[in-house]
Amino acid sequence: MAVSAEAIVYAQGALAPSTWAAYTADWARFTRWCQDQGVDPLPVGPAALVEYIxxxxxxxxxxxxxxxxxATxxxxxxxxxxxxxxxxxAAPGAHPQVKVVLAGVRRLSGAARPTRRVAPLMRDDLAHVLEVAREGTYPGGVHAARDACLLLFGFVGAxxxxxxxRLRVADVTRHRDDGLHVKVRRSKTDQESRGAVKALPYGQRPITCAPCAFVRWVHVLDAGHDRAQVMAAVFEVAGGAGHVCRAPEFEAHSLDGDRPLFPVVHRSGRxxxxxxxxxxxxxxxKRRTMAAGLxxxxxxxxxxxxxxxTQAVRAGASSLEVMRQTQHTNPATVAVYSRDNDPLAGNxxxxxGL
Known part of the structure; x- marks a missing residue:
């Protein structure tokens, strides 16, 4: 019995579109190699697959x-x-011979090409970046408001x-006690879209308060495309140094909840x-860290x-507490951050007594 088109659609839905796109490109590469070698790609035997590797x-x-x-x-x-x-x-990669060769590649190639990890953006450096990024002019102030919200969401929400x-405006709800509740509809560890909610609490300082950054940014978004109104909004949110996370005058009223929370902003400010x-x-x-002299x-x-x-581990947070926000499923993954970025923690x- 042939597989229906509908069934194929649902089968492909088991993975993200980007994953299927990568699979398609990988398969095209493999079939070209098979043609050059005179090998049948479907099904392919373990000997040919080992040679390909x-x-x-x-x-x-x-x-x-x-x-x-x-990894590639x-x-x-x-x-x-x-x-x-x-x-x-049958999946040819499951053959023991293929698994052994892959293990050898990881051991030998991994030693020659170590994993490059980006440096963590720590709390004090983030605060410095945000201070430098503050701007009350147009159009730079539009970029500044969006980028401040983006950086704080990325850090506080992990x-x-x-x-x-993928975040939409409607995914963020202001909460009187908690600050912000952010709906994560899908993630790397939640491919079936069960969803989760992350809390972004009020910050002690206005510059590092994620709810303040959100309020400032949606106030600019709410101004629409009228240049004069956007300029006025930029000047308003940049005019004070205090908290605005509870300020009623910055409530957004006309925003479409389905629009991206972090859209592309043209250099003109549009x-x-x-x-x-x-x-x-x-x-x-990269642009904001460079501007801050990092x-x-x-x-x-x-x-x-x-x-x-890294900041949470240094502050004494347990792996489970960290995983509550990061949504990691394996404590060993959290331990990698501690080992690479905070080697004295628990050491x-x-x-x-030296």
Missing amino acids: ASHAKLVDVDGRPTYSP ISRWISSINAVHSREGM FRREELS VQPDAMGGHGVNLVV DASRFGGHSMRAGFV AVTRL
């Missing part, structure tokens, strides 16, 4: 480092497995880049209908999330 794992760049990371090669095998499974065939880009992508989030972090090459979109974990060397 080895032929790419041995490639190096001008510095002698592997051209393709173990592993994803290729996942793509090949997915195509075989979709056709009702959001991933793609989660920030807000675009499209949401920022993960790359755009990354650029904001080494922007060390920072990226993940620095806000890494900063949250017996601090007890030596």
